[in-house]
Amino acid sequence: MGSFLIKSPLNIRNPNNHKTFMVNKPHKTKLSFVVPFTHSESTKIFEKKSDLEVWNSFNKGEEAAFNYIYRCYTPILFSVGMQITGNVDLVKDGIQNLFIDLRRKRGTLSEVVSIKSYLLKSLQRDLFRTMKKENSQSIQSIELPENAFLIEVSHETKVIQMESENEINTQLKQALNQLTPKQRQALILLYEEGMSYKEIAEVLEFNQVKTARKLVYRAIESLKQLLKN
Amino acid sequence: MKFKDYDIEHFLTDEFFIQWVKNPDENNQHFWEKWISEHPEKRQVVQKAASVIRSIQAEQNSGISDSMYVDMFENIIHANEWNRDQTYKADQSNPWFSIFSIRKIAATFVIGFCMWISYEGMIKGIKIESETLETMVVSKANPAGKKSILLLADGTKIHLNAASKISYPEVFDDNLRSVKLEGEAYFEVAKDGRPFIVSVGDNAINVLGTSFNVKENGDGLAVALVEGKVRVNDKRGNQVLLDPNEMLVIRKDGKFYKSGFDQMEIAGWKEMYLVFNKSSFEETTSKIEEWYGVEIEVKGKISKDWVYSGQYKGETLENVLRGISHTSGLKYELTGKKVKITKP
Numbered sequence: 001m002g003s004f005l006i007k008s009p010l011n012i013r014n015p016n017n018h019k020t021f022m023v024n025k026p027h028k029t030k031l032s033f034v035v036p037f038t039h040s041e042s043t044k045i046f047e048k049k050s051d052l053e054v055w056n057s058f059n060k061g062e063e064a065a066f067n068y069i070y071r072c073y074t075p076i077l078f079s080v081g082m083q084i085t086g087n088v089d090l091v092k093d094g095i096q097n098l099f100i101d102l103r104r105k106r107g108t109l110s111e112v113v114s115i116k117s118y119l120l121k122s123l124q125r126d127l128f129r130t131m132k133k134e135n136s137q138s139i140q141s142i143e144l145p146e147n148a149f150l151i152e153v154s155h156e157t158k159v160i161q162m163e164s165e166n167e168i169n170t171q172l173k174q175a176l177n178q179l180t181p182k183q184r185q186a187l188i189l190l191y192e193e194g195m196s197y198k199e200i201a202e203v204l205e206f207n208q209v210k211t212a213r214k215l216v217y218r219a220i221e222s223l224k225q226l227l228k229n
Numbered sequence: 230m231k232f233k234d235y236d237i238e239h240f241l242t243d244e245f246f247i248q249w250v251k252n253p254d255e256n257n258q259h260f261w262e263k264w265i266s267e268h269p270e271k272r273q274v275v276q277k278a279a280s281v282i283r284s285i286q287a288e289q290n291s292g293i294s295d296s297m298y299v300d301m302f303e304n305i306i307h308a309n310e311w312n313r314d315q316t317y318k319a320d321q322s323n324p325w326f327s328i329f330s331i332r333k334i335a336a337t338f339v340i341g342f343c344m345w346i347s348y349e350g351m352i353k354g355i356k357i358e359s360e361t362l363e364t365m366v367v368s369k370a371n372p373a374g375k376k377s378i379l380l381l382a383d384g385t386k387i388h389l390n391a392a393s394k395i396s397y398p399e400v401f402d403d404n405l406r407s408v409k410l411e412g413e414a415y416f417e418v419a420k421d422g423r424p425f426i427v428s429v430g431d432n433a434i435n436v437l438g439t440s441f442n443v444k445e446n447g448d449g450l451a452v453a454l455v456e457g458k459v460r461v462n463d464k465r466g467n468q469v470l471l472d473p474n475e476m477l478v479i480r481k482d483g484k485f486y487k488s489g490f491d492q493m494e495i496a497g498w499k500e501m502y503l504v505f506n507k508s509s510f511e512e513t514t515s516k517i518e519e520w521y522g523v524e525i526e527v528k529g530k531i532s533k534d535w536v537y538s539g540q541y542k543g544e545t546l547e548n549v550l551r552g553i554s555h556t557s558g559l560k561y562e563l564t565g566k567k568v569k570i571t572k573p
Binding site for chain 1: 236237238241242244247248251252277281282283284285286287288291292293297298301302304305308465
């Protein structure tokens with residue numbers, strides 16, 4: 001989570017936030033009611049717990065659990081949202097509505113085994129709904145846009161890149177981007193996010209894990225020749 | 230199918246294999262290392278599959294900005310019943326029941342309370358949260374021509390070069406020391422158990438007690454390690470470890486490479502050494518502009534293969550200009566903060 005820690009703003013995490021706050025404006029210390037835990041505290045409490053435990057604490061109304069969830073998953077939600085629409089405002093609204101809605105339903109939420117896949121699925125649904133509303137003329141607009149989840153083939157962390165390797169990467173990238181957006185999404189979730197087939201099936205709303213496996217198998221099958229060179 | 234019968238497409242679809250590549254832990258590490266030594270003929274295909282897995286990533290990999298992160302958090306916390314999108318009401322299976330639920334009433338109180346708090350704050354013209362955010366971060370910026378040395382509470386010493394800016398929290402977090410840099414700085418990080426992270430744009434440099442130089446400009450970022458060990462993460466998820474005397478250069482287009490470096494050339498600035506090492510004309514003039522906070526105007530055509538090498542310690546601008554023009558046949562004219570260089 002190294003790079004994630006950096007991106008999240010220092011200020012929220014700083015335990016002294018509250019101290020300064022209380023010294024300066026004693027009559028407003030009640031604000032800590034809304035944000036009772038700083039980010040670093042919530043991380044310490046929750047990072048060893050299972051998704052189910054974290055989710056249950058959130059469902060019980062623990063603000064620390066919400067802080068933890070927000071901190072861990074907002075960056076990936078944002079990044080995936082941008083891969084779907086490329087529209088910052090849409091993504092921002094989507095993430096906000098998602099969390100507002102979840103907070104409102106606390107106490108009645110059903111159990112969640114993988115928070116990440118649950119949130120991704122929900123955001124995706126919301127984005128589809130909004131996109132559908134926006135261009136209601138096209139009937140089948142619930143499908144992923146053609147240019148969603150384009151793939152980049154990065155160089156591995158090697159010091160010297162050989163020419164031939166560059167070329168293979170370019171070919172691979174082209175081949176990957178010929179796949180369907182859904183296949184690309186599955187590969188990104190599998191390889192970049194390290195998700196299991198079960199989690200991928202949840203994000204893509206497949207009833208069976210098998211369907212997710214097949215989607216990936218077919219994608220890799222079509223790249224096979226290229227990969228063997 | 231057994232692993233020994235696997236070809237690249239099988240490895241690429243095997244969960245257990247992917248997990249090892251993505252999140253190696255004691256168990257899978259132990260297994261795969263053993264397995265590869267049992268099946269040396271498979272080493273190559275395993276490496277290739279691992280390399281494919283590591284290199285595939287989303288093209289549109291936008292990181293969320295700090296301001297949006299904070300902004301959304303605030304909006305979520307402060308959201309209330311009345312301005313919420315109508316569609317959510319429609320989602321509810323049993324609206325009547327939940328409207329009267331205790332939870333909901335309690336939530337309304339909490340939300341009302343938040344509104345009151347923010348209202349209070351606004352009336353007095355204070356934006357509560359953003360104000361506390363601002364007071365907590367210390368920012369130091371040097372204009373061109375000025376260098377400074379900062380000593381942080383944890384004992385870390387930072388030499389901040391001219392035309393550079395650094396910001397850090399007044400008090401570091403319990404488990405992390407994090408600073409933000411624009412421009413160039415030399416860090417002597419004090420060891421204290423907490424990692425020290427320098428973020429430069431979308432890149433992060435992770436440190437545990439060490440000395441190194443970071444330079445960022447329009448062309449990219451260069452991290453030069455003098456002693457200790459650092460890890461650099463870029464926005465694409467790449468990670469590079471540096472050993473002493475190694476320099477990592479990340480170009481603007483995301484490409485990166487490692488090289489050696491001349492310590493005097495890279496880090497001499499903090500001891501007031503102004504070093505030119507086969508510098509092009511552009512490099513030379515922009516270095517002088519930054520170092521002395523002057524503007525340089527050029528008259529006449531300077532040849533493309535113009536290079537200059539030289540070293541000055543704590544010299545005046547006049548002396549440096551004299552030295553350069555002496556060896557390269559240029560003429561200079563110094564008036565106040567302006568320098569005119571002419572090719573006769």
